[in-house]
Amino acid sequence: MPWDDFRERYVAALMEEERAEMLQQQDQVPDWFLTSEVRKKDAPETLDGQVEALVAQKKQRLAIARSAGPLEPLIPGSLPCGEALYESVYRRVPGCSPMAEPSCGRWLVDEVASLEEVAAMRSTMQEAFAGLYHSGPLTSLALGEAFPAGATQELMQRARHAVSEALGGPKLFFSGAMLTRFQIPQVEGDMQRNSSGDEFAPHVDKANVASYDWSALLYFSTAGEDFQGGELIFLDAEAQRMLKPVRGRLAFFSSGLENLHRIGPMTWGTRLALAVWFTCSERHGSAVHAAD
Ligand SMILES: O=C(O)CCC(=O)C(=O)O
Ligand SMILES: [Fe+2]
Structure with a gap:
């Protein structure tokens, strides 16, 4: 896998972002920044979209304030959908978007990646991540259109x-993907940018990126063996429901308000995962990853 190439693009993307921020401070917003797919998804530019984004953030905050039940194991299955988010700007797609059919919920499938594939991803990630910036315990690599990569792309598919x-066979489009590593004790040194403090914060995926309909995590580490703590925890009103990462296990769930979640605190070890988000909206899917 061309990791040197990855690193080069990664640094180039960071510099581009920083340049955009500087220009923004001078009230000069570069064109590409406004027109890029990511900006369209993260911050809808229509007035309706911006209002909906504020509403979504507020609903997310209310859900966080309500959650505090006892910890218990997750029982996978469907559940009622939360209040709709972004209804006026992102129309739901029948048979795909979480609603009555398919219903909202959380599920898991084991052995989606073989042990050989897991071992290969583990060593590639450890090698590549040594050259990336670390945000406290978290190191991540967004797999945007600039980062198509062989083995990772195969696992995304x-x-x-x-x-x-x-879900009964709907057409899903890639809307985002990220490789993540949580490591305790955290890496120190030049590449440590220090914790932003929100690495383990509760959140609703769709409150942050409007086009997300379904969220998936493919784990390359096992809780209790590779690391301690670090469960995926769903914060329901009556309980906090824990799902344990296992090598090769795919966890997936509807991205809306019904699935407020966080990662449990980790005491030691390394937790590796591939996060993938899907949209039912062809217009908001990533062009590069859309093809089979
Ligand atoms: O790694 C996990 O288990 C969850 C990560 C997550 O919630 C996210 O990236 O949105
Ligand atoms: Fe999430």
């Missing part, structure tokens, strides 16, 4: 098929 199959 596998995750997409597994989720689609479990």
Whole structure:
């Protein structure tokens, strides 16, 4: 896998972002910044979209304030959808968007990646991540259109098929993907940018990125063996429901308010995962990753 190439693009993307921020401070917003797919998804530019984004953030805050029940294991399955987010700007797609059919919920499928694939991803990630910036315990690599990569892309497709199959076969489009590593004790040194403080914060995926309909995590580490703590925890009104990462396990869930979640505190070890987000809206899917 061309990791040197990855690193080069990564640094280039960071510099581009910083340049955009500087220009913004001078009230000069570069064109590409406004027109890029990511900006369209993160901050809808229509007035309706911006209002909906504020509403979504507020609903997310209210959900966080309500959650505090006892910890218990997660029982996978469907559940009622939360209040709709972004209804006026992102129309739901029948048979795909979480609603009555397919219903909202959380599920898991084991052995989606083989042990050999997991071992290969583990060593590639450890090697590549040594050259990236660390934000406290978190090191991450966004797999945007600039980062198509062989083995990772294969697993992204596998995750997409597994989720689609479990939902009765809707067409899902990639809307975002990220490789993540949580490591305790955290890496120190020049590449440590220090914790932003929100690495383990409760959140609703769709409150942050409007186009997300389904969220998936493919784990390359096992809780209790590779690390301690670090469960995926769903914060329901009556309980906090824990799902344990296992090597090769795919966890997936509807991205809306019904699935407020966080990662449990970690005491030691390394937790590796591939996060993939899907949209039912062809217009908001990533062009590069759309093809089979
Ligand atoms: O790694 C996990 O288990 C969850 C990560 C997550 O919630 C996210 O990236 O949005
Ligand atoms: Fe999330």
